[in-house]
Amino acid sequence: MxxxxxxxxxxxxxxxxxxxxxxxxxxxxxxxxxxxxxxDRLYASAEWRGRSxxxxxxxxxxxxxxxxxxxxxxxxxERAIAEADVILFVVDARAGIVxxxxxxxxxxxRARAPVLVTANKVDGESLEPSAHEFYALGxxxxxxxxxxxGRGTGDLLDAVVAMLPEPAVEEGGTAGPSAVxxxxxxxxxxxxxxxxxxxxxxxxxxxxxxxxxxRDAVDESFERGGRRYVLIDTAGLRRRARVDExxxxxxxxxxxxxxxxxxxxVVVLDATSPVSDQDQRIAREIADAGRGVVIAVNKWxxxxxxxxxxxxxxxxxxxxxxxxxxxPVLATSATAGWGIASLLDSVNRVAAAHRGRIGTGPLxxxxxxxxxxxEPPTDPNGRRLRIYYATQPETRPPTFVLFVNEPKRxxxxxxxxxENAIRxxxxxPGVPVRVVLRRRSESATA
Numbered sequence: 001m002x003x004x005x006x007x008x009x010x011x012x013x014x015x016x017x018x019x020x021x022x023x024x025x026x027x028x029x030x031x032x033x034x035x036x037x038x039x040d041r042l043y044a045s046a047e048w049r050g051r052s053x054x055x056x057x058x059x060x061x062x063x064x065x066x067x068x069x070x071x072x073x074x075x076x077x078e079r080a081i082a083e084a085d086v087i088l089f090v091v092d093a094r095a096g097i098v099x100x101x102x103x104x105x106x107x108x109x110r111a112r113a114p115v116l117v118t119a120n121k122v123d124g125e126s127l128e129p130s131a132h133e134f135y136a137l138g139x140x141x142x143x144x145x146x147x148x149x150g151r152g153t154g155d156l157l158d159a160v161v162a163m164l165p166e167p168a169v170e171e172g173g174t175a176g177p178s179a180v181x182x183x184x185x186x187x188x189x190x191x192x193x194x195x196x197x198x199x200x201x202x203x204x205x206x207x208x209x210x211x212x213x214x215r216d217a218v219d220e221s222f223e224r225g226g227r228r229y230v231l232i233d234t235a236g237l238r239r240r241a242r243v244d245e246x247x248x249x250x251x252x253x254x255x256x257x258x259x260x261x262x263x264x265x266v267v268v269l270d271a272t273s274p275v276s277d278q279d280q281r282i283a284r285e286i287a288d289a290g291r292g293v294v295i296a297v298n299k300w301x302x303x304x305x306x307x308x309x310x311x312x313x314x315x316x317x318x319x320x321x322x323x324x325x326x327x328p329v330l331a332t333s334a335t336a337g338w339g340i341a342s343l344l345d346s347v348n349r350v351a352a353a354h355r356g357r358i359g360t361g362p363l364x365x366x367x368x369x370x371x372x373x374x375e376p377p378t379d380p381n382g383r384r385l386r387i388y389y390a391t392q393p394e395t396r397p398p399t400f401v402l403f404v405n406e407p408k409r410x411x412x413x414x415x416x417x418x419e420n421a422i423r424x425x426x427x428x429p430g431v432p433v434r435v436v437l438r439r440r441s442e443s444a445t446a
Contacts, residue, residue, distance in 0.1 A: 010090035011100040012060025015120040018147035020057035048157040084113040093119040117142040179228035183262035190270040191298040194334035264292040275320035290397040292354035293327040300331035307338035350430030370421035385409035407437035
């Protein structure tokens with residue numbers, strides 16, 4: 001069932017993102033005193049008095065913008081308004097009505113959805129009369145709130161829920177599989193946002209040649225081939241030495257959080273430049289987080305006439321990103337449309353492997369065969385590691401527990417040998433394989 005949509009709009013720096021975070025009860029959108037931080041649409045679920053709905057944060061609407069980033073931000077906001085069931089028109093109670101508020105009022109007045117004027121920054125009772133001025137915008141009673149302190153947001157949510165359309169009654173059936181969360185990560189300006197738009201088939205994310213256009217981790221939900229996905233477009237992860245501004249520090253934290261939330265991370269590389277140290281750091285972060293991974297070599301149309309990546313280049317990338325050497329590698333071009341379907345196919349395979357479980361019988365046969373071909377080495381005292389049996393207690397990523405007589409006798413090279421034996425027998429593309437050792441006494445095997 002599709003949730004109703006509540007869209008937050010207003011001019012820059014009136015506190016839209018702070019209100020968005022307050023309504024969804026988490027810090028998903030970047031909040032700072034600098035105007036114009038939010039550029040894309042951010043979607044998140046909220047719940048109030050038993051009703052669930054989607055809240056959309058938008059960039060600040062500025063009148064008279066046609067091109068550049070400001071024009072794209074306005075286009076994003078207008079798209080959100082078009083799909084809204086309720087519009088929260090946020091204004092600054094301390095500043096009063098300004099010409100931009102009147103211009104935005106003309107935009108939202110043309111929408112099909114009801115509009116609630118939300119007078120923000122009413123941090124105390126003495127400031128409530130300042131909200132009355134906004135009656136002049138023609139949308140009825142303004143709702144005085146303080147997004148910063150949470151004042152009045154309960155009343156606002158009551159009003160929102162009262163305006164939501166009645167929930168549709170679904171016929172019987174069971175819930176399908178959960179959506180696959182896919183984070184697109186990489187250095188700034190490698191084309192992550194363009195790739196998101198190419199996958200979605202529409203311009204939902206702001207794209208510009210200026211590095212750092214994306215600042216939040218932007219969630220975009222869609223469905224294709226009966227599968228549900230959440231695409232997370234992230235700010236470019238820079239080298240730590242270059243992350244010093246508060247906005248960039250928070251953007252980098254949001255990108256790392258996106259990796260943690262993802263089932264599959266897509267490492268987006270720039271085909272026109274070699275693999276960098278920063279690409280390697282990103283690969284290590286994904287491996288450490290235990291996420292599934294796909295490598296997308298974007299902008300491939302700038303270096304080749306065919307959408308197929310050559311074996312020499314693929315081997316070079318796998319060697320450079322050896323922390324995730326198990327990841328599928330494919331060429332993409334957001335502008336030419338190359339590799340988009342293949343990318344989703346790879347994501348599906350990796351997500352299935354990440355969530356998959358291997359039976360105890362087949363797993364133990366593979367471990368037994370591997371030990372028979374190459375026995376564990378002995379320790380300096382001549383004692384040999386014994387492996388009694390194996391099981392897979394966890395997924396995301398696949399984690400295998402080996403019960404042994406003495407975990408310290410397992411050399412790193414032999415653990416890696418067993419990991420490769422598991423990977424070689426079972427279909428585990430793009431996922432790390434974790435082998436955990438647990439002690440079991442000799443007498444327990446009798």
